[in-house]
Amino acid sequence: MHCYHHPHPAVTTDIAVFSIFENQLNILLIQRANEPFKHHWALPGGFVDMDEDLNEGAARELHEETKLSHLYLEQLYTFGAPQRDPRERVITVAYYALAASSDVSHAQAGSDAVKTTWFPVSSLPTLAFDHKNIIDAALERIISKIRYSTIALQLLPQQFTLHELQNLYEIILNENLDKRNFRKRILALDCIVENGEQRRDGQHRPAKLYVAKNPDKIDFIKLI
Amino acid sequence: MHCYHHPHPAVTTDIAVFSIFENQLNILLIQRANEPFKHHWALPGGFVDMDEDLNEGAARELHEETKLSHLYLEQLYTFGAPQRDPRERVITVAYYALAASSDVSHAQAGSDAVKTTWFPVSSLPTLAFDHKNIIDAALERIISKIRYSTIALQLLPQQFTLHELQNLYEIILNENLDKRNFRKRILALDCIVENGEQRRDGQHRPAKLYVAKNPDKIDFIKLI
DNA sequence: CCAAAAGTGTTCACCGTACACCCATGA
DNA sequence: TCATGGGTGTACGGTGAACACTTTTGG
Numbered sequence: 289m290h291c292y293h294h295p296h297p298a299v300t301t302d303i304a305v306f307s308i309f310e311n312q313l314n315i316l317l318i319q320r321a322n323e324p325f326k327h328h329w330a331l332p333g334g335f336v337d338m339d340e341d342l343n344e345g346a347a348r349e350l351h352e353e354t355k356l357s358h359l360y361l362e363q364l365y366t367f368g369a370p371q372r373d374p375r376e377r378v379i380t381v382a383y384y385a386l387a388a389s390s391d392v393s394h395a396q397a398g399s400d401a402v403k404t405t406w407f408p409v410s411s412l413p414t415l416a417f418d419h420k421n422i423i424d425a426a427l428e429r430i431i432s433k434i435r436y437s438t439i440a441l442q443l444l445p446q447q448f449t450l451h452e453l454q455n456l457y458e459i460i461l462n463e464n465l466d467k468r469n470f471r472k473r474i475l476a477l478d479c480i481v482e483n484g485e486q487r488r489d490g491q492h493r494p495a496k497l498y499v500a501k502n503p504d505k506i507d508f509i510k511l512i
Numbered sequence: 513m514h515c516y517h518h519p520h521p522a523v524t525t526d527i528a529v530f531s532i533f534e535n536q537l538n539i540l541l542i543q544r545a546n547e548p549f550k551h552h553w554a555l556p557g558g559f560v561d562m563d564e565d566l567n568e569g570a571a572r573e574l575h576e577e578t579k580l581s582h583l584y585l586e587q588l589y590t591f592g593a594p595q596r597d598p599r600e601r602v603i604t605v606a607y608y609a610l611a612a613s614s615d616v617s618h619a620q621a622g623s624d625a626v627k628t629t630w631f632p633v634s635s636l637p638t639l640a641f642d643h644k645n646i647i648d649a650a651l652e653r654i655i656s657k658i659r660y661s662t663i664a665l666q667l668l669p670q671q672f673t674l675h676e677l678q679n680l681y682e683i684i685l686n687e688n689l690d691k692r693n694f695r696k697r698i699l700a701l702d703c704i705v706e707n708g709e710q711r712r713d714g715q716h717r718p719a720k721l722y723v724a725k726n727p728d729k730i731d732f733i734k735l736i
Numbered sequence: 737c738c739a740a741a742a743g744t745g746t747t748c749a750c751c752g753t754a755c756a757c758c759c760a761t762g763a
Numbered sequence: 764t765c766a767t768g769g770g771t772g773t774a775c776g777g778t779g780a781a782c783a784c785t786t787t788t789g790g
Contacts, residue, residue: 294559296520299592299603335518338601342592366590366605368523368566377562379523381590381603451742468744469780491789492741675769692771693753715762716767743786751778759770 297368297377301346302333302419304364304426305356305395307387307406308443308456314406315423316387316395317413318353321402324374325416331423332404333380346383354395354404359385360442360506365425372418384426386442434460438479438507441500449487449495450474461512477509521592521601525570526557526643528588528650529580529619531611531630532667532680538630539647540611540619541637542577545626548598549640555647556628557604570607578619578628583609584666584730589649596642608650610666658684662703662731665724673711673719674698681736689736701733 305316317329332353336345343361351357361383368379387395395404407413409427412420434440440456454470474480479501486494529540541553556577560569567585575581585607592603611619619628631637633651636644658664664680678694698704703725710718 294522295562297523297560297562298518299521299523336521336592336603338519338521339594341594342590342603363589365587366566368560368605370563370565379560379566379603379605381592449742466781467742468782471743472745473779488788490740492739493743493787495742673769690754691769692755695770696772697752712761714767715765717760717769719769738790740788741786742788744784746782748781749779752776754775755773757771759768761767761769763765 295377297379298373299336300333300378300380301336301342301349301383302331302380302422303346303350303361303383303385304331304423305350305354305359305385305387306409306426306430306443307389307392308459309389309392309406310408311455311459312408312410313459314392314408315412316354316356316404316406317415319403319405320416328416329405329407329413330416331382331419336381342381343383346381350385353402356385356387356391356395359387359391360439361385364422364429367418367422369418380422382422382425384429386430386439388443388445390445431460435512436508436510438477438500438505438509441480441503442506446503447483447485447497447499449497451495453480453498457512465512473511477507477511479507479509519601521603522597523560524557524602524604525560525566525573525607526555526604526646527570527574527585527607527609528555528647529574529578529583529609529611530633530650530654530667531613531616532683533613533616533630534632535679535683536632536634537683538616538632539636540578540580540628540630541639543627543629544640552640553629553631553637554640555606555643560605566605567607570605574609577626580609580611580615580619583611583615584663585609588646588653591642591646593642604646606646606649608653610654610663612667612669614669655684659736660732660734662701662724662729662733665704665727666730670727671707671709671721671723673721675719677704677722685736697735701731701735703731703733 307314318332320326320328320330332350334349347361364382364384366381370377443456450471454465458465480498481501482496483499485497487497488494531538542556544550544552544554556574558573560566571585588606588608590605594601667680674695678689682689704722705725706720707723709721711721712718
């Protein structure tokens with residue numbers, strides 16, 4: 289029973305989950321089992337429950353469909369073109385999430401047994417609904433935000449080398465960075481510290497490992 | 513008849529309209545005529561129609577309730593805490609809008625005869641629902657965006673003096689700016705031009721008038 | 737000792753900032 | 764001529780960008 293005498297649209301959340309591995313930025317998609325867009329790829333997401341906040345709903349849907357949890361999750365934009373779903377009016381509150389490469393293997397098909405797969409953002413399949421627009425908006429946000437915040441650290445495992453961090457920036461910004469300047473700047477920002485350990489990896493000098501000072505906090509900085 | 517077998521929340525848009533006059537940043541509020549929050553002040557807004565896009569809905573509601581139109585309008589954030597409306601679940605897609613001081617007098621009570629009034633953001637009345645949160649988010653967005661875009665020009669009439677523009681920045685950023693540096697930078701950005709006219713205003717040298725080069729386009733810049 | 741990646745400083749150009757005086761007008 | 768706000772240029776310091784060699788390890 290609705291107190292307001294207006295038609296009510298359906299409201300969903302959709303989540304664009306990104307992770308970096310194989311030297312590429314990748315996004316997690318699920319294959320739809322039903323019409324419309326049966327067999328097409330789509331963002332994980334679903335209906336908002338009546339007693340949960342939007343962020344909670346996005347986190348819940350993400351976990352149900354991909355088994356991923358505790359990711360950095362941020363509201364992106366709300367998409368509500370009248371015909372974006374062919375069946376009825378559906379307004380979707382889009383989110384993006386960032387997963388460390390160490391989380392990638394944990395992503396798996398969720399309860400409704402749909403297939404989940406990582407795709408490089410540079411070669412996406414045809415997407416259901418307006419999900420291509422959502423991904424484009426998410427990419428724009430990430431590219432812009434990596435320059436003036438510490439969200440990049442959300443894409444790395446708990447400990448990482450400076451080379452891995454620089455590599456992440458180079459992949460997202462799609463440009464080469466000077467090693468010495470990059471290290472100087474990132475250390476001057478005082479958001480990461482050595483943890484004393486090293487990574488031995490091949491027949492060369494081992495790399496120092498670093499950790500985020502405030503792993504769960506996004507600081508606003510000016511890096512590049 | 514809903515194709516999806518899930519409960520559907522109500523969806524509204526709310527619009528925080530800002531304008532600068534009397535040396536202050538002001539926001540347009542309406543006084544509610546009905547419960548809940550009867551007589552409280554609230555943002556203009558209302559239900560999204562089933563056949564209109566969210567931006568259209570926001571522009572329509574704004575015009576219906578305040579008679580303002582053709583303002584710069586940008587989606588801000590979507591608020592959906594389960595109990596934000598005491599009657600039923602209402603998810604609101606919040607927008608902010610910028611009005612030139614020349615538009616201020618055009619704002620008037622709309623069709624439903626509610627009272628509309630401008631309030632300085634520094635002394636707001638008690639607000640209905642979670643509208644204080646929406647205003648805070650809008651202020652944060654504007655303060656951040658004025659530094660790296662040309663949105664400030666949306667708050668000025670078609671022609672304006674450099675002093676007026678600087679004043680606007682000082683009010684929004686709440687800091688004093690150096691006159692010579694401000695002029696140097698804003699002119700270097702090449703987003704405004706003299707239109708040859710002058711404003712005579714008191715017994716002193718008249719000020720040159722400027723106009724935006726692309727009045728309807730928001731450019732991304734680094735001003736301050 | 738050789739290959740491979742890790743790690744490290746300095747120089748220079750440009751930009752942002754600080755700062756004070758003359759100009760045009762109306763009364 | 765005076766009061767009022769409008770308009771203008773320069774000098775300095777700090778930051779961002781360019782740039783190449785040494786170190787450590789495993790084979």
